Amino acid sequence: MSVSELSSAAQDYLKMIWSATEWSATPITVGAMAERMGVKPSTVSDGIRRLAKQGLVTHAPYGSIELTQTGKDHAVEMVRRHRLLETFLVNVLGYGWDEVHDEAEILEHAVSAMMITRIDELLGHPVRDPHGDPIPSPDGQLRRPQGVRLAAVDPNRPLTITRISDADPDMLRYFTELGLAPDTRLTVLAHRPYADVTTIRLPDRDLDIDLGPSAAESIWVIAS
Amino acid sequence: MSVSELSSAAQDYLKMIWSATEWSATPITVGAMAERMGVKPSTVSDGIRRLAKQGLVTHAPYGSIELTQTGKDHAVEMVRRHRLLETFLVNVLGYGWDEVHDEAEILEHAVSAMMITRIDELLGHPVRDPHGDPIPSPDGQLRRPQGVRLAAVDPNRPLTITRISDADPDMLRYFTELGLAPDTRLTVLAHRPYADVTTIRLPDRDLDIDLGPSAAESIWVIAS
DNA sequence: CAATTTTGTTAGGCCAGTCTAACATTCAAG
DNA sequence: CTTGAATGTTAGACTGGCCTAACAAAATTG
Incomplete structure (x- = not known):
């Protein structure tokens, strides 16, 4: 069948x-x-x-x-x-x-x-x-695809986005504004647990961004 | 709505x-x-x-x-x-x-x-x-689109196909073999009522074809 | 123009997929 | 380890779209 x-x-x-x-x-x-x-x-x-x-x-x-x-x-x-x-x-x-x-x-x-x-x-x-x-x-x-959630990686290593969960269209639009997409390169600067914020750097755009926990759970990366 | x-x-x-x-x-x-x-x-x-x-x-x-x-x-x-x-x-x-x-x-x-x-x-x-x-x-x-059924046109006038009914896929495959499609040029040689046949000529392919009534009803043409 | 055939409608049933309400089971907190 | 909260299931009802069978209307034809 x-x-x-x-x-x-x-x-x-x-x-x-x-x-x-x-x-x-x-x-x-x-x-x-x-x-x-x-x-x-x-x-x-x-x-x-x-x-x-x-x-x-x-x-x-x-x-x-x-x-x-x-x-x-x-x-x-x-x-x-x-x-x-x-x-x-x-x-x-x-x-x-x-x-x-x-x-x-x-x-x-x-x-x-x-x-x-x-x-x-x-x-x-x-x-x-x-x-x-x-x-x-x-x-x-x-x-x-290889990869782990952004929320789970160590700071200060060069990373490449492998996937972004499509569960939330609003979040995808937000990511588009920020220039976050599969194959975007970035580095985690720090996880700040009590503020529930992950700070990332986009070297190609010379930009630092604070992401909340749902965003950091939605982005998957590998070392690059 | x-x-x-x-x-x-x-x-x-x-x-x-x-x-x-x-x-x-x-x-x-x-x-x-x-x-x-x-x-x-x-x-x-x-x-x-x-x-x-x-x-x-x-x-x-x-x-x-x-x-x-x-x-x-x-x-x-x-x-x-x-x-x-x-x-x-x-x-x-x-x-x-x-x-x-x-x-x-x-x-x-x-x-x-x-x-x-x-x-x-x-x-x-x-x-x-x-x-x-x-x-x-x-x-x-x-x-x-302008046009009348092939079955209804006078013989010996230059015609162009404007539409072919999509009702019967088998017939469409047959038309494909014959080279009959929208924009194909042709002439009706004769309608032979008791044999239920319409004979057409394709000047571009130098070919004469006998069509049955269902085919002649499915093809729409205009003068060209 | 009456009878028969054809065509269209209604009645009643079935199924999948939804709901609400009632009930059963499992989990977790004290 | 008991009990209340959370989670899952069952029962019963409804809808749309389909069916068959019975019936009603219209059209055709002798």
Whole structure:
């Protein structure tokens, strides 16, 4: 069975369950899923039950939610669609990287496998989306970019941004103003714990910036 | 209210009602709609009732189905989306003109107004889609291409194809093989009524072709 | 113009996906 | 280790879009 035959809601559930463990190990909860999808927990609980019946997740009442291999395959396919579409919207249609998430979220349920193939070719088989997130290959392979959260790195080392979480469009617009994007080079000057501030320096723009904790958690870097 | 807020089914009904009278004056019937949408007449009857309740069509039981101004506006917007998407799929993603209809049929329900605007810009504000059908402007204006059905023209006059109905992908593939497309020049040699054949000549390819009635009804031409 | 065929509508049911409200389980704090 | 708070599940209702079956109206035709 192809991922296209799943309902839109089922595709969303699978993608969300998979995504929850992409950047942190904490497993997803029913409440968190409901929150992120803008529905009530009872709806999610019900949806999970339907997914389990279709063999896409395993779940005992009050227990943890795990994707089966099939579920995982479909989830990764949806992630591939989403990230290719985001890349397409930015590179071909001239969207801002803060504008693509919602559009891709809808399109990913509507595009055919053929269209995804064509978009992938047009873009030259990109391996990262505009936020630096890795794009799974057609067979589901996915190279995680190296990198750790900016909040967690030692000061005074040269760093390069590898990804920026696309969770908050407002924050992305703010980052755009500051010139923060994947491949931007920077150095952490200091973490100031009680002020909850991380000060960074952008050598290329000769600029120092104070970032709050949510920003410092959203930016991933490697040594450069 | 924007057309995007309508259900997918409602968008389909409106577009179909509008389309029914684009190339011929015969008004649409419940049965014909059901047939073309692949559902039962009872479903359409019900759907029409819901549309009427929303003020998008007027309809008395057993009476004719008419779009209100609002309904007409939404229908034309859907036609604009559909034809821009078809053009986009052919010109940007390299689809064949016989492959775009079904894909556009799904995408038209998913794209945002912004995406349509961007696609329109990328394509340079096209006025015809790959089949020669006119693309309504953003404000709903629509210039009907001149032209009459090939089946209805006098023999031995130089003609140019202005549009080819996209109703039948197989026929489009056949036309591709023959080199028949919008802007192709041709002459009708003769209509042979009892054989139900129209013989045409393609001067540019020095080729004579016999077309059956469905083909001759699908091709629209003007004097050239 | 009456009877039959065709076409359209209504009634009643099903499903997915949502809700609210009530209930069950688990977790955490004292 | 008990209890109250937080979290998750179930029950029951509703909606849109579909179905089948029964019925109503209109059109065609002998």
